[in-house]
Amino acid sequence: MPSTDLDWWRDAVFYQVYIRSFADGNGDGVGDLAGIRARLPHLIDLGVDALWITPFYPSPMADHGYDVADPRDVEPTFGDLAAFDALLADAHAAGLRVTVDLVPNHTSHAHEWFEAALAAAPGSPERARYLFRDGRGSDGAEPPNNWPSVFGGPAWTRVPDGQWYLHLFAPEQPDLDFTHPEVLADLEETMRFWLDRGVDGFRIDVAHGMAKPSGLPDMLPMEDTGLLADHGPGDHRFDDDGVHEVHRRIRRVLDEYPGRMAVGEVWVSDDDRLAQYLRPDELQLAFNFKLLTAEWDAEDLRTAIEHSLATVEGTPAPACWVLSNHDRPRHVTRYGDGIVGTRRARAAALLQLALPGVAYVYNGDELGLPDVDLPDEALQDPIWERSGRTERGRDACRIPVPWSGDEPSYGFSSRRDTWLPMPEGWDRLTVAAQADDDASMLSLYRRALELRRTSSALRGDGLEWLPAPAGCLAFRRSGGLVCLVNLSADDVPLPEGELLLASTDVSDGVLPVDAAVWLRA
Numbered sequence: 001m002p003s004t005d006l007d008w009w010r011d012a013v014f015y016q017v018y019i020r021s022f023a024d025g026n027g028d029g030v031g032d033l034a035g036i037r038a039r040l041p042h043l044i045d046l047g048v049d050a051l052w053i054t055p056f057y058p059s060p061m062a063d064h065g066y067d068v069a070d071p072r073d074v075e076p077t078f079g080d081l082a083a084f085d086a087l088l089a090d091a092h093a094a095g096l097r098v099t100v101d102l103v104p105n106h107t108s109h110a111h112e113w114f115e116a117a118l119a120a121a122p123g124s125p126e127r128a129r130y131l132f133r134d135g136r137g138s139d140g141a142e143p144p145n146n147w148p149s150v151f152g153g154p155a156w157t158r159v160p161d162g163q164w165y166l167h168l169f170a171p172e173q174p175d176l177d178f179t180h181p182e183v184l185a186d187l188e189e190t191m192r193f194w195l196d197r198g199v200d201g202f203r204i205d206v207a208h209g210m211a212k213p214s215g216l217p218d219m220l221p222m223e224d225t226g227l228l229a230d231h232g233p234g235d236h237r238f239d240d241d242g243v244h245e246v247h248r249r250i251r252r253v254l255d256e257y258p259g260r261m262a263v264g265e266v267w268v269s270d271d272d273r274l275a276q277y278l279r280p281d282e283l284q285l286a287f288n289f290k291l292l293t294a295e296w297d298a299e300d301l302r303t304a305i306e307h308s309l310a311t312v313e314g315t316p317a318p319a320c321w322v323l324s325n326h327d328r329p330r331h332v333t334r335y336g337d338g339i340v341g342t343r344r345a346r347a348a349a350l351l352q353l354a355l356p357g358v359a360y361v362y363n364g365d366e367l368g369l370p371d372v373d374l375p376d377e378a379l380q381d382p383i384w385e386r387s388g389r390t391e392r393g394r395d396a397c398r399i400p401v402p403w404s405g406d407e408p409s410y411g412f413s414s415r416r417d418t419w420l421p422m423p424e425g426w427d428r429l430t431v432a433a434q435a436d437d438d439a440s441m442l443s444l445y446r447r448a449l450e451l452r453r454t455s456s457a458l459r460g461d462g463l464e465w466l467p468a469p470a471g472c473l474a475f476r477r478s479g480g481l482v483c484l485v486n487l488s489a490d491d492v493p494l495p496e497g498e499l500l501l502a503s504t505d506v507s508d509g510v511l512p513v514d515a516a517v518w519l520r521a
């Protein structure tokens with residue numbers, strides 16, 4: 001078992017396993033639990049502390065598992081409960097914690113509750129667990145309000161008897177009504193089910209959703225109402241004050257299990273509103289997405305860091321840094337792709353991992369994977385169809401991980417065809433190709449994570465900005481680490497101090513453009 005330190009998560013490095021794309025154990029071209037178990041040695045060598053595994057519950061896969069038909073079982077594509085237990089046991093034996101996704105805001109349309117709701121009449125108790133409403137206009141032919149789905153189109157779908165139901169995401173993901181006592185009771189049962197099996201915590205999906213304002217009033221019309229952005233107080237779909245009562249209930253269950261934690265996916269950018277989710281009786285952690293949405297620009301990144309630190313100041317929570325995930329373009333691509341994007345991604349890794357608090361690494365970050373442009377016919381994300389084929393969606397950042405070999409599927413699966421096709425030319429990005437190359441992204445991550453574990457320079461919550469050349473960022477951690485990132489157009493001199501790690505060669509005493517360095521002051 002991992003060490004018994006109850007606050008283990010406060011400075012942990014979590015590794016996000018997007019289960020469909022990490023490793024395929026049964027040769028069907030889709031990742032699974034057996035695949036993760038077989039690849040644990042990679043995660044141990046990498047040096048992460050914990051896993052977050054994306055949903056592996058029974059699901060029709062309208063949103064690739066975020067449409068959950070039964071939150072207390074395993075989708076056969078991914079394995080079974082015995083496979084989960086075996087993975088958990090092996091991970092714990094190796095000192096790795098395991099956290100799983102909790103998807104409270106909605107179920108799948110194939111959930112037994114929703115099937116019962118469709119079979120029942122308007123006004124029935126079966127419908128009361130979801131948000132069924134009569135429409136507006138003559139014959140109720142207009143949706144009950146003006147809310148759009150974040151995947152495109154209206155957030156309402158009409159059923160044959162004329163009522164409408166709410167789905168902030170796809171029509172196959174009906175929103176639950178959190179004022180219904182059974183809804184929260186069932187969520188608590190799901191939490192206990194996984195906690196009793198031994199999981200170390202949860203990542204809570206759409207943790208700013210769940211509660212809806214009573215009367216479901218129209219929202220402020222907005223240009224971009226798309227996926228996972230925060231549109232502020234006029235957007236009544238998210239961040240309703242009632243959500244905090246849900247978080248208090250979640251926390252009460254967690255507190256029965258010492259040492260377990262929850263991190264929320266909270267797309268709320270106002271520092272004070274985000275901080276409310278981190279009150280002592282709510283979430284232990286909330287993703288801060290400001291690094292993920294910042295440009296490769298010194299001002300922008302500094303602002304992102306300052307706001308993230310300001311958010312947690314005055315809460316019990318540490319900051320929680322994310323560079324990439326399964327919903328956004330990968331940072332190699334955001335920063336310009338190719339050689340430039342990769343250089344910047346190396347520097348960004350040292351920036352992220354130098355900051356005080358928690359870091360989330362998305363599978364493939366450690367290999368420097370870029371996004372992949374897929375042909376129309378390969379696209380799977382519901383956003384593609386729902387947007388009338390105007391938004392390509394998130395498949396580009398979800399390509400399976402390359403492990404070894406010269407051609408697709410690079411050791412990911414025993415078959416060549418994978419659920420999303422893998423590109424030619426990824427042979428130099430595989431784990432095997434990078435493992436023994438000191439100059440690789442993988443070696444940089446391993447070294448950085450080893451220093452995080454072993455060097456006292458990377459301890460302490462305090463961060464102090466240091467004077468830096470124009471276009472550069474420099475700060476000191478209270479443990480003594482100095483991190484300098486060069487986002488300017490010229491080389492800059494290396495500061496004084498013992499060199500711990502650099503994203504590029506700094507032997508001539510200068511830090512090149514788009515590079516970062518760790519020193520001990």
Ligand code: GLC
Pocket residue numbers: 063066067103169205206228265326327
């Ligand atoms: C979260 C997930 C995303 C999913 C959505 C709906 O934002 O990260 O992948 O589509 O919730 O569950």
